Amino acid sequence: MPQKPAHYQRLSPRENLELFARLERVPEPKDAANRYMSLLDLPDDGRLTAELSAGNQQRLNLAVALLAGPDVLLLDEPTASLDPRQRRILWEVAAAVREREGAVVFATQNLEELERFATRVAALVDGELVFDGSLEQFKASPEADVFA
């Protein structure tokens, strides 16, 4: 899921979900759209996506990414524009992917999120990998101070 929303601004959230579900060849595109509209609490009043708040657009972004039921979910700063409630919803959805033996890889600058949701950490400084290990090893490493 890209950091910037990647969907059509002049379609409603439902229209976006149905279109991408069809492109992903999801068996029941309307049902899939219904499921993610409800799961991510997206507005269903016919408004165009361009008229939605940044948080709603980010959740739609996540919904589109989840449509095909990916085994690996790549999230780039997923909570950057979300309020606390929306963040909680996002991590619940991400947790569901992990529970079905998938993987969630997310880029963040928020250490609190790292501690709560990550099991393995890779740290980049100026584009170079400076650490790769478990969360516990990271917390004990000097690199953790750089991000603190």
Next chain:
Amino acid sequence: MRRIGLLLRKDLRVLGRSPVLLAALIVYPLVFAALVGAVVRYAGDRPTIAFVDLDRLPDKLTVGGQTFNVPQVLDQVNENAELVEMDQEEADRKLENGEVNAEIIVPRGFASRLRGMVESPELILKTARGGVATRVEQQTQALVYELNQRLQDAYIDANLEYVRLIVQGGTGTFLGNEFDVVGLERAGELLTEIEQTTKDPAIAARARELSNFVRQAQLALGASDESLHATANPIQLEIDTEAGRSWLLSAQLQAYALALTLAFICVLLAAAAIASERDENVIGRLARGLVRLTDLVVVKVALAALVAVVLGLVIALVFGLLATVFDVTGGEPWTRLPLLALGLVVAGAAFGAFGVLVGVVAREARTAVLVAFLVALPLVLLGLLPEGTVEAARLISKAFPFSHAVDFFQSSLYDVDPWPTIAREAAWLAGLAVAFGAAARLGMRRLLA
């Protein structure tokens, strides 16, 4: 194909949500077509010509007994070309810097040669190279033709006067010299008198022979009036300005209106549509296995072709209805609609492919629209230049779909046998669509960056 259909439906839905933009895109080219049509029509028809009178023509010029009002003749010429009187130096300078399209010079001795009716006086025409030179030559030839026609009547009347002198006898003048002529009528009378009074049968026989010749000559010269006029005008052109279509409903304007509308709408639409996939950050998502980049090009070209067919048919229906309501003759606006639809598809696709290429190069939707407009405008104007004016412009415009679309539409709607033109122009348009589409596909990676 299914994914192409899905994205095409999405594009149409998005387009339908911008009715003001759509209306502006339709109205603008139509107004533009009318304006450009008017400019091209009048600019092409009335070149400015410097008139240099070295002979100082009098206001009234008498040729063969007929008097010509020179200012009045020049006024009549002004309907086809704007004649501006000036001295030679000024005319030469203005021709050099392009302020006038040509220069007509009346050399010294022109009027006296004209009056003499022995040798043809000459008018001298100077034109600039290239540009509208050919059209100016045509206009000037038309002007000389018109003047010749008027002078011709005077020449014929003068010649007929000599014929009457030969038949009836009397006193005449030639090159200022007076002379007496017996005339065929009097000659006949004299010969009859000789025949009746002579006692020599040989002289009477010769006089009878000569009398017969005189009668035959009188009969032949009696018909000279009509035959001289017929020889001067083997074919007479009768001009009926009421026949045919009015300019506003002409085949040319209709073809231009269709092609202009398509040129702007399809190019701008396709350019904006492909660039907006990047603006909305969707192209990366689509390119990750959902849709091939080639399919995306095809979707935008198909969108342009579809819009071209719908808009083109609406415009053709409006023209057809107006032609029916005003009972205008010429053309087959209804039966040829399917043929026109074929042209709209290929022309729309060619314009669309060009638009996609512009969008790919520009990358951002707003820039793409601006660039598309800036590129399409001069290319369309090149296609509007009349044939035979600027050869280079004509060649460049061949590499753009506009002139091919105009020829296709005009032929499909009005030619008695449109197939050769349609086949040629359809091949051109399809070829341009493929070429522009292929170039656009090569550049598609730019949108992923």
